[in-house]
Amino acid sequence: MSTAPENLAADESAALGKRLKDAREAIGLPQAAVADHLGIPRPSVSDIETGRRRVAFLELKQLAALYRRPLSHFSGDESDEVDATTQALFRTASGLSDDDRQQVLRFAQFLREAGPARAPSRDGTGAE
Structure with missing residues (x-):
C-alpha cells in the first residue's frame, strides 16, 4: 500500500x-x-x-x-x-529568423505601449 x-x-x-x-x-x-x-x-x-x-x-x-x-x-x-495565445505566439515566433523575431518583438512592444485598440466608428474608419 x-x-x-x-x-x-x-x-x-x-x-x-x-x-x-x-x-x-x-x-x-x-x-x-x-x-x-x-x-x-x-x-x-x-x-x-x-x-x-x-x-x-x-x-x-x-x-x-x-x-x-x-x-x-x-x-x-x-x-x-502562460495562456494559449501566448504559447501559440511563442511557437510561431520560434520558427522565425532572428531578424524576424526582433521585428515581432518590436511590434509587440509597440502594441503594449499604444494601449487598447479603439472600437471602429460607424463608418469603419476608427475615427470618432
Whole structure:
C-alpha cells in the first residue's frame, strides 16, 4: 500500500512529465532528438514524460535550455503558466529568423505601449 508522500511524489513526477512533453511538442522535437541531446535511450525520455522515471536536476536544466523555457516553467507554480495565445505566439515566433523575431518583438512592444485598440466608428474608419 502506498503512503501519501509516495503518492504525492508520483503525482508530481507525472505532472512534471506532462509539462516536459508539452514543451517538447510545442517546439516540434521528437523524443529521439531529446534522447540524443541528453545522451540517454529514447525509451527513457518516454519514461520521464509519463512520470515513470525521475529526471535529474542536470537533465532538467538541459531540457529547459533545449525547450527554451525557464526552469521555473517546470516547477508547477501556477503563476508561471502562460495562456494559449501566448504559447501559440511563442511557437510561431520560434520558427522565425532572428531578424524576424526582433521585428515581432518590436511590434509587440509597440502594441503594449499604444494601449487598447479603439472600437471602429460607424463608418469603419476608427475615427470618432
